Amino acid sequence: MFSTQQCAARDSAPGDLEACLKECMEALDLFLNNKFEESLDKLRPQISDSMYHALIHATIVEMRAMMTFEHDDIINAGSTMKGAQAVCHRFRKKLTVVGKMSKPTGEGFTEDELHAEACYAECLLQRAALTFLQDESMVSFLKGGMKVRSSYMIYKELHQFTQSHDFHKGPNHSHLEGGVSLGIGAFNLTLSLFPPRILKLLEFAGFSGDKEYGLAQLQEGASSLNLRSLLCTMLLLCNYTFLTFILGTGEDDISEADRLIKPYLSRYPKGAIFLFFAGRIEEIKGNINKAISLFEDGCAAQQAWKQFHHMCYWELMWCFTYKRVWKMAYFYADLLSKESRWSKAMYVYMKAAYLSMLPQGEERPFGDNEVELFRQVPSYKQKIAGKSPPTEKFAIRKARRYNSDPPRTLPVPVLEMMYMWNGFAMIEKDEALTQGVMETLLEAERKLHEGPVNEYSIDDSCVITLLKGLCFRNQGQIDRAEACFMHICTSEKHIHHDDYLVPNALLELSLMYIRLGRKEEAIRLLQRAK
Structure with missing residues (x-):
């Protein structure tokens, strides 16, 4: 295993970045096997020195805060993500101005610096989400909005850069491309949900809200083995199994969600996240009894994070509503x-x-x-x-x-x-x-x-x-x-x-x-x- 100093080296060799990514993938694997604390323990020793360790650790902490919705957890998640952002910033190219990379081809950027841009943009976006949650004031809303804009402009520049014919792909390019696909896809999908009048104003300000393009970017990020493929997959599953029903008519083809989840269920048959989505897919298909069984399995799969149970409880409540079993609901x-x-x-x-x-x-x-x-x-x-x-x-x-x-x-x-x-x-x-x-x-x-x-x-x-x-x-x-x-x-x-x-x-x-x-x-x- 590589040392902390190797991961932290400012001008690290490609192998060091690769080693950091490999260890973060291992931590993510633990997380998907319901070993949540072991995952955090694996990441924690290097969160001050490795941008990817810092980002993934902060993402898991934020995910837990989102589920508990406890004020202290949200404050802690915000502080953790701010620390991760500072670590990512150390790896960025000096004098980089948001939205003004040195040339359209990104000439002069090392591989580490490009990854740092993607990690920094992701931290900004996640911090913005926490800002909106933890404070209702207009000042906080504006601060969150500035973070969102800065994040989007970085993603936009990175996307143009990685699509350039002159771009030289580094050995860890799939992880960088996955990060860019996640950002561009998430922005386009989310903004496409806004009312047309607001969307026109956002597009005038430089944002893009193309739903189909956003889904295509997320599909691209989900289809290759990279650190963000899980997040891309989860966003797609949320779209196909929740957004289309809560914010739309619910008539999208559920077969795409089925296709996305099968390999994960095969690899993580007891993974609480995937049992939950599998239950939701069966619920949409009208197989309510099968859905109930999967949600119950999701609750039994782990006891470490009770918040995962709450997602299943919500769906179980509705499943028994459909069956008119009022006392169980x-x-x-x-x-x-x-x-x-x-x-x-x-x-x-x-x-x-x-x-x-x-x-x-x-x-x-x-x-x-x-x-x-x-x-x-x-x-x-x-x-x-x-x-x-x-x-x-x-x-x-x-x-x-x-x-x-x-x-x-x-x-x-x-x-x-x-x-x-x-x-x-x-x-x-x-x-x-x-x-x-x-x-x-x-x-x-x-x-x-x-x-x-x-x-x-x-x-x-x-x-x-x-x-x-x-x-x-x-x-x-x-x-x-x-x-x-x-x-x-x-x-x-x-x-x-x-x-x-x-x-x-x-x-x-x-x-x-x-x-x-x-x-x-x-x-x-x-x-x-x-």
């Missing part, structure tokens, strides 16, 4: 409310929602009471990057109905929130699951019609109608689905509280028309919804 919401800091308002709301789905006289687990839980929800409100998460704001607004005496109960709060997380796309491939949800909606509709009329009656009826429309669409009963969505639109003047219903009904109707090839009608509906 409640159990996972309860675990999250006690162990995870990410969104206590959401977890407590879901606990209350599941209890409200149980028959009136049935005993509640742990002696909990849904009315009391709903009333607690606003007290858990928080901000991430200066903003309250939209689903939290939605939960708080809904929960306020229980402040009155007697409380104005919600008809199907679980299924309504399931819609907010695009859960109806999950049950579409299993006819029995859709039929089960329809039965629950019909029962809720019956109770609503039999109960006393109040100021929420029309809103509640329209909520049920919207969800029935989604079930009809899943079942291929297009005329009945269309009738449901149109009914909500014609009820616009009578809806007093749930102002999301009409635009969402128009959206769902337009998405259905797109499937049917009626694109001109769909565009008109989308414009009206907007």
Whole structure:
């Protein structure tokens, strides 16, 4: 094994950089085998002397902080990443100006200096993410924005340089290219998610937000054996299994995620990260029982980082929701409310929602009471990057109905929130699951019609109608689905509280028309919804 001095040498030979990269790959291998602390222990002795040891160590520390969401962990991660950035800076070419490399070909840069640029840009980007999380002030937002811009400009110059015909590839080029692909891919994919109006301003400022180009860059980074291939793969898996469902329609081809994860599952059959993504893929396919088994395996695979369990608990909660096993879903919401800091308002709301789905006289687990839980929800409100998460704001607004005496109960709060997380796309491939949800909606509709009329009656009826429309669409009963969505639109003047219903009904109707090839009608509906 090479010495610390060898790794730290300013003008090190190519073999020294190669040795550093090899040891970091070994540390990453430990991490993927659930040996998280052993991985950190392997990296720690050289974090003051090796840019790659410093970067990978700080990345793992930040990953843990992101999952715990503890203030002290986030502060520690920020300090660790700042230290890593300082180490990377020592290896950079003297007098390098961000965005102004010496020549388009990068002439005069050693291999170490090029790697240092990529590592430095990655540290900047990760520090920006922590800045947005740990402080809500405008000053911190601007500081984070400056880090993002500096990072992007470095990546942009490196990308132009590595694509040049005059560029001479060093022996560790695959790792450098992987780092550039990660940066360019992550920026393009992330920025493409911004609204067009904001994206135009960002592009005017020099940023690029091309989704397909970003995905292609990440695919390139994931396809070769390099230190960043894991991060490229994880970003792609997040896109195919989460972003397309939470921020889109969820109609992307899941086969690409399947292809990406297979080699990792083969090499790391007990790897908690990959068991989690494998479960998510099965969930999207509609194989809910198989998904549950994989999420449970992910929890059993390791006990060192309980935060990995929380990701599985969240998905298990929804899996049992799709199956309408309310008490099991409640159990996972309860675990999250006690162990995870990410969104206590959401977890407590879901606990209350599941209890409200149980028959009136049935005993509640742990002696909990849904009315009391709903009333607690606003007290858990928080901000991430200066903003309250939209689903939290939605939960708080809904929960306020229980402040009155007697409380104005919600008809199907679980299924309504399931819609907010695009859960109806999950049950579409299993006819029995859709039929089960329809039965629950019909029962809720019956109770609503039999109960006393109040100021929420029309809103509640329209909520049920919207969800029935989604079930009809899943079942291929297009005329009945269309009738449901149109009914909500014609009820616009009578809806007093749930102002999301009409635009969402128009959206769902337009998405259905797109499937049917009626694109001109769909565009008109989308414009009206907007």
